[in-house]
Each structure stands twice: as C-alpha cells, then as structure tokens.
Amino acid sequence: MSRPASNLLPYAALVAAIVAFCGGTSFAKRLFPLVGAEGTTAYRVGFSALLLLVAMRPWRFALTRHDAGRLLCYGLALGAMNLSFYMALRTLPLGPAIAIEFLGPLAVALAHARRAVHVALAGLAVAGLWLLLPVHGGAQSLDPVGIGFAFGAATGWACYILAGRRTGHLPAGQAVALGMVAAALLVVPIGIAHAGAALLTPLWLGMGVIAALLSSAIPYSLEMIALQRIPPHSLGVLLSLEPVVGALAGVALLGETLSLTQWGAIAMVVAASIGVIVTTPDSKQKVAA
Template sequence: METRYPPGAGHRLLPYAALITSIMTFCVGTSFAKRLFPLVGAEGTSAYRVGFSAIVLLVVVRPWRFGLARADAARIVRYGVALGSMNLCFYMALRTLPLGPTIAIEFLGPLAVSLFHARRAVHVAMAALAVAGLALLLPLRVGTQALDPVGILFALGAATGWGCYLVFGKRTGHLPAGQAVAFGMATAALLVVPIGIYHAGALLLTPAWLGLGLIAALLSSAIPFSLEIVALKHIPAHTHGVLLSLEPAVGALAGVLLLGETLTPAQWAAIAMVMAASIGMIATTDHVRTDMEGPET
C-alpha cells in the first residue's frame, strides 16, 4: 500500500534541517578553527572569527541606516562586550580542553539564566543535574584524562559571557532586526581583535592564514547564524531549545572525528547530564526562547 504524505511536508522539515545543519556547521567550523591555534594562537583565531563576522554583518545589515539613541548605544556596548568575552574565553578554553566538554560547560550560562527565572522545584532538580555533570568534568582526580583547570576556568568564563549576552540581549530586543547584532559584533571586535594583534602581531596578515580565518568565521559564525535565523522563524521555542541542547554531543563527536580528541566515559556522562538538564529545563519552562537561545559561540 502506497504511503501518502501531507502536501508540503518537505517544506515543514526545512527549518529543522536548517537548525541541525547550523549546529553541525558550527561544530565543524570550530574544529577547523582549532587547527589555526598553532599558527596564530587562540587569541588570533578569535580575532579572525569575531573580526570577519563583524565585517560581514556590517556590510550585510548596514545598521547605521537606523537611528540609535544614546541609551540604546550603551546597551549595545554591554551586549557586545559580553559577546566578545564569550568568544575569546571559549577559544582560550579550547587550547587545552576537548570541544564537547567545553560546549557542555558553556551551556551552564544559559541554564543559570533560566534557573534565575525558575519558580518550580523541577528546575532546581535540573540545576542539580547540571552541577553533577560539571563535577564529573572538574579535575577532582589526578590522571592523564583530567581536564586542565585553567581551561575549565576559561570555559566557565565563556558560560558567564553567554549568560550576560542573553540578559543584555533582551534589552536590545526593541531595536530593528540585525542592528543590535551587527553593532554588537563590531563592539566585540573592538575588544577581541586588539588582543589577537597583541598576541600574534603581523602573523595575522599572512595571506594564506587570512583565508583560513575567513573560512573559520564563515563556518563557525556567519553560516550557522544565518541558518538559525531561518529556523527560528518556523520552529516553536521549546523545540528549538531542545534541538540546540544537542550541541555538546555534536561538538564531542566533531572533536573525536575531526581532531582526534578522546573522552573518558565520565566525560561522556557529564555531557549527557548537562544536555538532559538543558532539555529538562526547556520542557518544563514557558517562554524560554530568550533564556536558552544564543549565538553560536
């Protein structure tokens, strides 16, 4: 018997395909960017990513077309500083940590923001699950597979930056579409690029490495961000958040397959616990889009 599908079913799947592709492209792009570390360092790689992303957004969005009040400019500066700090800390963490655990630790930022607004006991249980996952990642036991403490601190810094990004981003929600993101990324570039220049100097201007930096920026920022914008217009907030919570696992797989990273069973369990906490928080909270979503870091 022939199976008949509803008209337009394929079109309804496109936003979900866009979001999954966004997550995969981000993780592949971040794995690619990590290969630039021996050339220009984590600071230089972050400068490439944020700098090129700012240029692309400014050219495409042209945010100066819209008026901007002084109070809104101050909000964008805070938003941009959080965005830049998040990106820089994330790449600094990747110097010594595998990709999957780094993303898992970073997810504690939006989880903390959601917990701040939580009013139910189940949310406390989800927070406890996330903390238990973090405890498995902390170097409480000495061994060859123990994660670097400095890397963990940078990952927690990225989590703090993501949380601040969400809080400050809410305060720019009334601005024209794309203006806050474009100006915010430009502000982030003003913070991150000088640090990259100080660390890598003229090496950043090496033509071949500039090309690699542009590719890394496109794969880890521009393309995932564009695909996620498409997805957000058609996917319910809860579903979007649940799918986004798969990112630590996808990142871990990308690290294993593309970078040759290895994870212990405890680290895989920690990633699963943070993902479960994220999904549980989303599934039991209303109006979570502004609390759990964020840019690809």
C-alpha cells in the same frame, strides 16, 4: 510561507547555527598552532564584523543612544565569550569545553523555571559538571586553567543571551552586525598584540575568513532570529544539542577522544536541559526590556 512552517523557522535556524558553530570551531582550532587562540579569535570576530557590516548594512536603520548602549553591552559580552572559549580550547577537548560553557544558557533557562523539579535538574547539571572537573585524576583529567576559561565563557554566554533580548526590538541584522563590531573592538587588539604580523599571512587570512563565516557570522545571525522568536526556556534547552554536536565534531574532525565518564558528564548536562523544557510550560510572554 504557511503558519506551521513559519513557526518552525526559528527552531530550524537554531539547529543550523549549532551545526555551523561546531564545525567552524573545529576548523578554527587548526589555526591555534599558527596564530594562537587570541589570533584565531581576532580572525573569527574581526572578519565576522566586516562580513556582517557588508551583508546587513546596519546604518540603514536609525539607532538611539539608549539602543547603542544596549548593543555595546551585547557586543562586549559576545567578545568576552568568544575569547574565553577559544582560550579554553587550547587545553580542553571541544565537547567538554562546550558542556561547561553551556552552563551559562542553562542557568538562564533555570532562572525562568519555577517548579520544584528544577532543583533536581539543576543538581543533575552540577553532577555532570563535577564529573568534568579535574578532581578524579587520570590521563584524561581536564586542565584547570582551561576549565577556568570555560567558566568565563559560560558567564559571557549568559550575558550575551540576556543582552541580546534587550536588543530584540531592533532589526536582527543591525543588532548582530553592530554587536559583532563592538566585540571586535575588544578582541582584535588582543589578537594583534599576541600574534602580530603573523596575522597577515595570506593562507592563514583565508582560513580565518572561513572560520569567521562558519563559527560566527552565520551562527550568530541565525541565533538572533531564534532569540527574538523562541521563548527563553525553550532557547536554553534547544541549545543543549551543542555539547553533543561539539563532542562529535571534535572526535570526527580533530581526532579528540573522550572517556566514558566525560561522555556521561556531557549527557547529564544535556539531560538536565531537556528536563527543563519538558517540565516548564511554554510561554508567549516577552521578557521585559
């Protein structure tokens, strides 16, 4: 592979991860009336863990006790993020939910920024968030409980990025597979407690496998490549595509509708993240483990 193509590979992987995630999440939301958000999360994370174990065979590589602890933190952040996000999607449209969740990686990106202009960009993101909060009333006002879960997902996403970097020296397949296993240990029991034997319905099991492939196994494998090779601030900004892609997927695949204010709020969050990458010099330095 030529050097230019090799340099573009992690960026292409991240874009593919975003598209797969948004499409898979739209598909997974159709399972909510059947097994609930908790059961859908159990499908998504549990099947992803099994698929990744088979595909990546992480036992081929040695693992120190210290690295095992890092992978446990990575997996718990991943599981908490998934569960919180799906709980938010019970009452929130996909686009606004992702926009709020995206404040997690945006905060990580801004933490690496050092210029005064970033204060203004952070203010732009906060202004977009304000437009999404249920302070304006109206028929399309967002549910406060859903917003609370979306904030939980944002916190989990930030922790996932930070913990993922601390596993960057490990083989990507090993890290994502074992991390997903740790996530499954957190969310699968919760899903079983909520949905019970309904999770064993053959048709729903098949839908769960598809949801796991599209919204977890494929995106997180691709994101691990990006985490290891894209500078921290660049990663956060490129992820800014996700709220827009998610909103479009919600409209096209789920029939969701957004007000002009909500579209504007999403655009403000995206603009803030793009501003970070435009105003922050690229860096080749690795984040300290």
